[in-house]
Amino acid sequence: MNGYKKLFYGVLATVIAISLTACGSGNNNASTPSAAGNSGKAPASEEGSAPAADGKKVTIEYWHTYSDQEEKALIEEIKPLFEKENPGIELKLTRMPYEGLKEQVIAGVAGDAAPDLMRMDIIWVPEFAKMGALQDVSKLDGFDELKASVFESLMATNFYNGGYYGVPVNTNTKIAIYNKAIMDEIGLTEAPKTIEELVSAAKLAVGKGKKGGIGVSGANTWGALPYFWTLGGSMTNEDYSKVEGYLNSPESVKALETIVQWNNDGLVIPTILGGEPGTWDGMKNSEYLMIDDGPWFYSILMNEKDSAFKPMEHTVRGLIPAGPGGSRSVVGGEDLVMFANSKHPVEAWVFAKWMLKDEPQKIMSKLGLIPANKAAANDPAFLEVPFVSEYVKQLETALPRTPIPQWGEMEGIVNLAFEKAVRGELSAQKALDEAAKNIEAILKN
Known part of the structure; x- marks a missing residue:
């Protein structure tokens, strides 16, 4: 058994609690905050990662619910790789407990204290989009290319009212x-x-x-x-x-x-x-x-x-x-969303697109997260894990639970x-x- 397989088998069990929650049969009903940010539209800015005029880096905050092993990869591999490739951006990682998370997000949106980005349960995205809490990324630079690179059913989980309010970052199915x-x-x-x-x-x-x-x-x-x-x-x-x-x-x-x-x-x-x-x-x-x-x-x-x-x-x-x-x-998993009140929407979009590239997707796939990126999901090293190929194949025809608020x-x-x-x-x-x-x-x- 090679090192890749050993890593996969040894740590995937640690993510199951989160995976099962993401795939589960319900989401909590929550009231819509009266002040939920702007219209949800992000400026269609050009991609960029240069330092600010005063020479300081732009810091973007990313809320996530990764497991211990996933967070370790996020800190030790994803963060340094992204910051090396984008020297004008610093990534602040904040791990959130899943219990009560939805209420925390609602409070953060209402109080203008939400992060720039978040890894969000797929069944929450349309609901937060309706609140006006999320950016519509479908008109941003590079969206069409990104959309073509991921499984269609996964992208559909971000659809609301003619737009897309996030991008799929990892997935699963049965x-x-x-x-x-x-x-x-x-x-x-x-x-x-x-x-x-x-x-x-x-x-x-x-x-x-x-x-x-x-x-x-x-x-x-x-x-x-x-x-x-x-x-x-x-x-x-x-x-x-x-x-x-x-x-x-x-x-x-x-x-x-x-x-x-x-x-x-x-x-x-x-x-x-x-x-x-x-x-x-x-x-x-x-x-x-x-x-x-x-x-x-x-x-x-x-x-x-x-x-x-x-x-x-x-x-x-x-x-x-x-x-x-x-x-x-049926499709399960998480989406990567940008909040409407992000202070740095250009840099946040740079990170969101970057997380869907082959290398970041392959890094996280070593921990058992099925990539949303089709090329990464079909990477021979990933498919060497003996039970993975059927799941990747099934994703080609799997359907999302109705993506509505x-x-x-x-x-x-x-x-x-x-x-x-x-x-x-x-x-x-x-x-x-x-x-x-x-x-x-x-x-x-």
């Missing part, structure tokens, strides 16, 4: 993970490539007494959206402005009905409604044919001492099996609709009709 022992037992020689193949395999596994074959981990957006989208369902129109006719379209209704039928037929793992065993235990104990999860499944379990379960040996990885909507998964409320409504349908309390049609109506109401606010 892939299909299969129990190899069960595959051998049912005669499956490779990971299913289509939904039809997955359903057939699930029936064989359940017929052998297994507790589930299709890994819908919960009746909620994080758990169900990969299957809902893959089956042809949709949440909104292309610019995220309309739900009626999309969330409750015939295709969406059929997608949810299919998930409900799978569950009724006993093909879905019981965690869809909070049942046991948990996804990892079901996989480790050879009770579940398939689950879906992020790269932390491997990074954590590969570092479990004295465990009989060896994830690289005992599982087979694949993309989410393709259906009418393609092979879809009202996502927190919308998510709660969709979660309730999915659960009511799966529990049989409402038909899929009625559940989605009700959800679409309620979400349309909040979109008008």
